[in-house]
Amino acid sequence: MDNKLENIRHSCSHLMAAAVKELYPKALPTIGPVIENGFYYDFDFVKTKISDQDLIKIEKKMKELLPKWTSFEKVEMSLAEAKKIYKDNPYKLELIKELSEKKEKITFYESGKFLDLCHGGxxxxxxxELKHFKLLxxxxxxxxxxxxxxxxxxxxGTCFENKEELENYLKQLKEAKKRDHRILGPKLNLFIIHKDIGRGLPLLTPKGTVIRNEIIKYERELERENGFxxxxxxxxAKSDLYKRTGHWQHYRDVMYEPFGIDNETYVLKPMNCPHHYMIYSSVQRSYKDLPIRLTEPGTCYRYEKSGELGGLIRVRALTVDDSHILMREDQIDQEFDTCIEMVKKMFKAFGLTDFYVRLSLSDPDDNAKYIADxxxxxxxxNKLEKIVKRNKLKYVTIKGEASFYGPKIDFMVKDAIGREWQMSTLQLDLFMAKKLDLIYISENGSKAYPAILHRGLTGSLERTIGILIEQYEANFPTWLSPVQVSILPIxxxxxxxxxxxxxxxxxxNIRVEFNSDGEPLxxxxxxAQMEKVPYMIIVGEREEKNNKISVRTRSGKDLGQMDLDKFIQNISQEIDEKKIN
Ligand SMILES: [Zn+2]
Ligand SMILES: [Zn+2]
Structure with missing residues (x-):
C-alpha cells in the first residue's frame, strides 16, 4: 500500500474515534491502526453495547464533522500533561507510560476538535481526502x-482515494461474503470448529477429508514422478533438539509450552524439519546418494493469537505438505526448478493460475533475527534471485521476511475475485546442516554439508482447503468434489x-451417493444443487426401458439421455485430467 493511502486510512480512524466520542462521550478510545484494506479502532464502550445499526449513526456523525477537519496539528506534551488528558482512560495511560519508559516523545494530533495520542502520518x-469511507x-x-x-x-472501516475504488472494494467484499469458507464449510459439512476441541483446531468431516485426501493423492503422484x-x-520431540536447531531462540513465540515425559522435556513440533533431518542422518550418505528428498504431510502446532484465528486460514494445528531436500550445491538449481514445476502443476489443478512470488531476503541491519553469517x-x-529469474516468475523482493535459517520464495496466488493468498513456499537453507552436523561423504572422501531445500507444496493443507472453498464458492471441480454424482430415482x-x-x-471409484428419499424429483x-454435487443422474421408467440415464449438472444444464458407459468415460476423463469446469 502506498503511503498516501495509508495516511488517509489512518486519519480516517481518527475521524471515526472523534465521531464515537461525540456520540458516546463515556467511550474510551484505545488504539486505531491501519490494516490491510482499511483500519480499525478499539474502544471500551464501558456499559454501552453497540450494534451494526449504530455504525450508520457513527458514519453520519463522521460526515458531519469532516468539513471542519482541514488539517492535523501536532502537539507535543510532557508526561504530566498527557496523563492529565487521559486521567480517565487507563488504556491510553498505559501507552503513555510505555512511551515515556522508552524515552520517546509524547505527541498528540488535533483535527477538528479531536485530540488523539499518535505518532503521526x-x-x-x-x-x-477522507470523503470515501465506509464502516464495515x-x-x-x-x-x-x-x-x-x-x-x-x-x-x-475502510477509506479510499476515490468513490470508484471504494465501490469496487465493497463489491469485492460482498462477493467474498458469499464465498466465506467459515460459513460455507460448516454449512456444507466440510469442517467444523467445536468449542470443546478449541479455537484454531478445525475438525475435517468425512467430506472435508475427501478434499484433503484428493490433494495429498495428487501430491503423491507428483512426488513419485520426481523421486521423493x-x-x-x-x-x-524433545525440546533439546529445538535448542540445537535454533527454533528455541528464533521461533519460541509460536511454540507451545514444553511438557515433561519421564523426566525429560518435550514440545509439540512447530516444524517438521528436525524430524526429517534425523532420518537423513541415521545412515551414512555419500555424494552419490544425493539428493535425498523426504516428504510428509506433517501436522505442526503453532501458536496464533486468538484474534488472528479464522476458519481454516489461520489455525493452531496445520498440516504442511512438507519436504526437505538435502542436496549437493551443484544440485540446487535443478531441485528448485523441479519444485517450481510441481507448484505450477498444483496451481493449475486448483485453477489458480494468476500468481507471483515474494522473494524474502534477510535484513542486513537486523542480524539477530537470523542464524550464521x-x-x-x-x-x-543471490542464488534464489537467479532461480526466480531463470524460471521467469513474476516477483517482488522483500527484505527482512526470510526464515531464520534462510531466504525463501513464497507464492502469492490471486483468487477468482482478485484477492491474494499466500500458498507454497520454497526455502534455501545453507546453515542447518552444519549446525546439526548433517553430513555426506564427498567425492574425495571428505566430510561435506548438504544444502537444504524446505518445500511446502501448497504450504498448508487446511489453508488450501479454505482458499479452494472461497475460490469456487464450494462448487469444486469434479476431481475435488466430495460427492461427484448423485443418483435421483424418480x-x-x-x-x-x-x-x-x-x-x-x-x-x-466415482464418489456417488444415492438419494432414496421418498421426495418428489x-x-x-x-x-443435490444445494450440496453442490457436480452431476445428477435422473432415473425414471423411460431411462430404464432404453437402458440409459439422464444427466443434469449442478448449474442446471440438462445433458439429456446417454449411455451409462459413455457417462463414466466422460467423468473419469474429467477427473483424471483435473478439469476445471
Ligand atoms: Zn494519527
Ligand atoms: Zn523445513
Missing amino acids: HSENPSK SIAGAYWRGNEKNKMLTRIY EEVWTPHI PKVWKEAG SEKVKDYSRKVYEKLFKE GAKIRK
Missing part, C-alpha cells in the same frame, strides 16, 4: 490481543435399475 487535506463491521477484541485483558469493541520418498514422524545469507539470496419402480447404476459407478434436484 496523516492526510494533508483531510476534509477533501464490529467485533470483540481483547486489549493488546491478550485473553486475560478486557474485551473491547473493535470497529472496522514419503516418511512419517511423530508430533512431538551475513556472507552466506547474501550468497543464498420413483420406487426404478429402484433396482438405479441401484445397478449406483453400483457400476461405485465400482469405477424437484426436491431431490434442489438438495
